[in-house]
Amino acid sequence: MEGRTYAADAEPGDTVTVAGWAHEIRDLGGIAFLIVRDTSGRIQVKFEKDEMDDDLVETGTDVSRESVVTVTGSVEEEPRAPTDVEIVPESVEVLAPAEPELPLDPSGKVDAELSTRLDNRTLDLRREEAKAIFEIRAEVLRGVREYFRSVGCTEINTPKIVATGTEGGTELFPITYFGREAFMNQSPQLFKQLMVGSGLERVFEIGPIFRAEEHNTPRHLNEATMIDFESAFVDHHEAMDVCEGTLRAAYEAVEENCGEQLETLGFAEEFDVPEEAFPRLTYEEAIERVNATGELDEFLGWGDDLSTEAEKALGEEIGGHYFVTDWPSEIKPFYIQDYDDDPDLSKGFDLMHPRMELVSGGQREHRYEELVAGFEQQGLDPDQFEYYTKMFKYGMPPHAGWAYGVERLVMTMLDLPNIREAVLFPRDRQRLSP
Structure with missing residues (x-):
């Protein structure tokens, strides 16, 4: 709007x-106030009824809350006003x-x-608390992108409609694609691996993924936004270094640029940026430490995944x-490389927050014969993935990478009770609209 001034800039x-x-409208008899809110804040408009045109006063004080107005x-x-200034209006238009x-x-x-709130998300995001979450989310993405570029990554965009699932299985949303069956992609995993074999070498993507999981919990979604990284000529240890770097960059960006939003959400004094290097426990060490807490009903054994209770006990x-x-190896996907001297052990890793798993990653199998054998071991047909496997015949470098969800990162960063708080329009088993 030409000539518009934001509330926070009015002098x-x-x-x-x-x-x-x-x-808000406050009518005190001979004087009334209209509080106008825009994206920058609020400003008070003062109506002195005996000294102003009746139509002007009526327009400004009879307006219903949340109507869109110009003043x-x-x-x-005015020191008594919420922002120390007020507007004496010449005109008000609804x-x-x-x-x-x-x-x-x-x-x-x-x-x-x-x-x-989710049914009326547009109205909900007029609340300062809800708005603050998404301003912080935007800053997280900016900070992460800047970090990726600082370590030589190229941003890519991969297909979300595919002929086969990334990992097979039942967690796929089928769609009809010009008379053929296709699926919404579970992950850019296979495509980003193909890119590290191209001239790009080191890539990242921030985009949607779709998983037909039956979960209906405060930390699961069926459509999520993932931050993916993949790089040639690195191992899983170096991939963890980059992962840790992106997470710290996200926290630092929010601390530096979202002071008002953090204050709105109650973090003015206690927003902790991770400073120390993240501990790296082997799976075996993690199982031993979880069992030693005595918090689980049954001890975990080799090959067991970390349950929610186990994650909580270890996180605490x-x-x-x-x-x-x-x-x-048996509980990691086919594309994760195993140790040559111990094929029962993989080079996969997870990054955990004390509340939940955030990141899954690892070194990938770049050797054609071993990759195809991994497909067969997990009951997948390599022929269905020929577009992927054949490129490993033409010189695929050693590579590693990982992925984590933006929503889980924001959820854990801001201690939100439900992951849906960090999504504009969540998609889960019940919710397909708005």
Whole structure:
């Protein structure tokens, strides 16, 4: 809007036009106030009824909350106003009236259930707390992208409609593609591996993935945004270094650039950026330490995955992010490379937050014969993945990589109770709209 001034930029002595939403109306008899809210903050508009045109006063004070308005007037200093200034209006225009009965209260004075908030997400994001989460999420992505570029990565975009699933199995959403069966991609895994065999060598992607998991928990989604990394000529240890770097970069970016948002969410004094190197435990060490806590009903044995209870017990003991390395081959995907001197042991790793798993990664199998054997061991037909496997015949370098979900990162960073808080429009078993 030409000539518009944001609320936070209004200075005494200026004549301004502000545009935003009618946040609150306070009628005190001979004087009334309209609080206008825009993306920068709020500003008070003062109506002295006996000294102003009746139509102007009526327009500014009878407007329903959350209507879209513009106000033109002079800015005056007023220490009693919420922002120390107020507008004395010359004109008020209602651009889009809001119905008086709102499905939720954007001021936050009246709480709403999460389901109600998600059903009315546009209104929900007028709340400062909800808005702050997504401003922080945007800063996380900016910080991560800058870090990737600082370590020589090229950003790529891979297909989300594929002929075969990344890892096979039942966690696939089938679609009809011009009369043929296709699937929504579970991961860019195979495509990013192909890219490290190209002239790009070191790549990253930030994009959606789709998994038809039956989970219905506070930390699972069926559509998520993943941060993926893959690089030629690195091993799993070097991949963990980059992983740790992106996570620290995300926290540092938020600390540096999201002070207001952190304060809104109650983190003004206690937002902790990970400073120390993340511990790296082998799977065997992790199992031993979990069992030693005495927190589990049954001891974990070799080959068991870390249950939610096990993750919680180990996370409480360690107290910060940590890696679990050298997982059993049988519970890692076919593309994870095994140790040559111990084929029961893989070069896979996970990065854990004390609350949950964040990252899965590892060194990949770059040798054609061993890769095809891995397919067959996991009951997959290599012929269905020929577009992928044949490129390993033409000089595929050693490589490693990983992936983690933006939503889980934001959830753990801000201690959110439900992962859906970190998604604009979540997709889960129940929710397909909005």
